[in-house]
Amino acid sequence: MIDYTPKAHDAISTLEGVLRASDALKTMPYFEGVDADLMAQILNEAAKFVASNISGLNRSGDEEGCAFDDGKVITPHGFRPAYQAFYRAGWAALSAAPEDGGQGLPLVLEFMLYEWLSGANHAWTMSPGLLHGAYETIKHHASAELQAHYLPKIASGEWLATMCITEAHAGSDLGLLQTKAIKAEDGSSYHISGTKIFISGGEHDLSDNIVHLVLARLPQAPAGTKGLSLFLVPKFNPDGQRSRVHCERIEDKMGIHGSPTCVMRFDQAQGWLIGEENKGLNAMFLMMNAARLHVALQGIGLLDSALQKSAAYASERRQFKAIQPAQAGLSTTSNGPSLIIEHPAIQKILNKNQALIQCFRVLAYKTAIELDFAKHHPEPARRRRALDWANLVTPILKASCTQYAFDGISECLQVFGGHGYIREWGIEQHLRDCRIAMIYEGTNEIQAIDLMMRKILPDQGHTLETVLNDLLKELQGHELTPQIKTVFDKIEAITQTCVRVSLEAGGHYQLNWIMPEYLKLLTVGLLAWSAAAQVNARQAQSQAQWLTFVHWCLPEFDKNFATITHYLKVPV
């Protein structure tokens, strides 16, 4: 079994060769002093840290799992020292603002780091993976007093954070949440009571304090999501007292065994309001969107890890003589069986998944750069465009990176034949670990609904149209522009059909049948753009990647297009 090793060189070439990241970042005075050399240096160090401190704990963490002992959670051997080393080395603080103790570096570096961490050890990465969202939520919505106490600790990663949303009867439907909040006598804090389930990192020994961000309902609050407020509930209160939040048990589950999934009981625990009363979901969305992009990165990292393993296996395992391209019969070039990597069926799996990883990376890293534009660009119009991009692609990336990762990892397991099903090779763990990514942070079905209902229909597809036009402009006379334009035209046509259907009686019901396919259609369109963007002089493999993409992914576009038109029963 091989441990995952991030390939910093490939990442740097994507960043500079395809996305011209350092040129983009130069347009923002905030990143004065950040150049390609600095980013390469950081990425090389990050890759070393991941390979030498985190990858090696993946298998042992899976086998050992977390232990529960009377309210305490003990993470697998090596997890705490690795976490302490991680935050002390400043890796948790990469993109946080310098005034909060962060390093003020581009978000794209953090994205790459978290992709690699997830590929190396999904379970370990679960806890720090929530830091960025918690930091943003506290920074933008919490009072100055709360910020003074919590922000530096969250920015540095000295304390970890959780997202406490789910309850036994309320999963996707947040309007059903029942956890209660009552204003305390001190007039500034609240008593939080209720039970949250499935809370990742609700209790553990990685950090000395845990900061829970909890959605709860005040008395007299309106029903549904409009009556939710967000509270900060620490494990240890500012006076050092252990708070009244308890872990009742941890779940026994299919994968990510090294990540404790906790049932958390809030027993009149002291909490402090973040943002305004009844506007909790608005504040929590900041954390949820960050977490959704983090989950997308989990998909990319895990698929890359599985691909590394299967490519190595396929380069050693021999079965049959491979048929050579120029010959109709069996190869006679060498005696004995060929490496299985020479068989087209195996090559197809490896090439397709390599192309997918590369194309998704471009989209994910572009999103990180856009999020920095949204925050730091001097021109308001550019900030707005950047935010539009991020809002639109977040559900697409969350759902698609995780779905393609699961499918791709299953194919990578296939490369091992029966050996893939055996624990020894480590590939079955990836398949088990990866499965949850399609479920949490809003299931993939909920992402498809979010895309249609919140990102497309409210402005009749106008934002999407602008985004697609901008992408075409970025290709600037590229040889593949006509092909991409054809794909985008079809997307726009079907989007307008969806808008029309939504206005008809029963239209929303009809649309609900095709939302997942619509999300896939947009995914393949964006992947096509991403593949085309890589076809340039600097990327020697890019032409092959484009061809792989055309052969194996564009038919998926046509399939989803056909499904949508069939279900909507309208001409497009």
Ligand SMILES: Cc1cc2nc3c(=O)[nH]c(=O)nc-3n(C[C@H](O)[C@H](O)[C@H](O)COP(=O)(O)OP(=O)(O)OC[C@H]3O[C@@H](n4cnc5c(N)ncnc54)[C@H](O)[C@@H]3O)c2cc1C
């Ligand atoms: C390992 C793990 C870690 C987790 N970590 C956290 C965490 O840290 N914090 C937290 O708050 N939660 C966490 N969760 C909870 C997770 O976010 C929920 O499980 C998820 O949101 C789905 O909720 P549910 O399980 O209740 O499924 P349900 O909401 O009951 O959904 C069941 C099925 O119905 C589908 N469905 C529901 N509504 C619709 C609809 N309108 N249209 C189409 N399909 C629909 C869903 O997509 C799903 O397939 C975690 C869960 C697990 C297993």
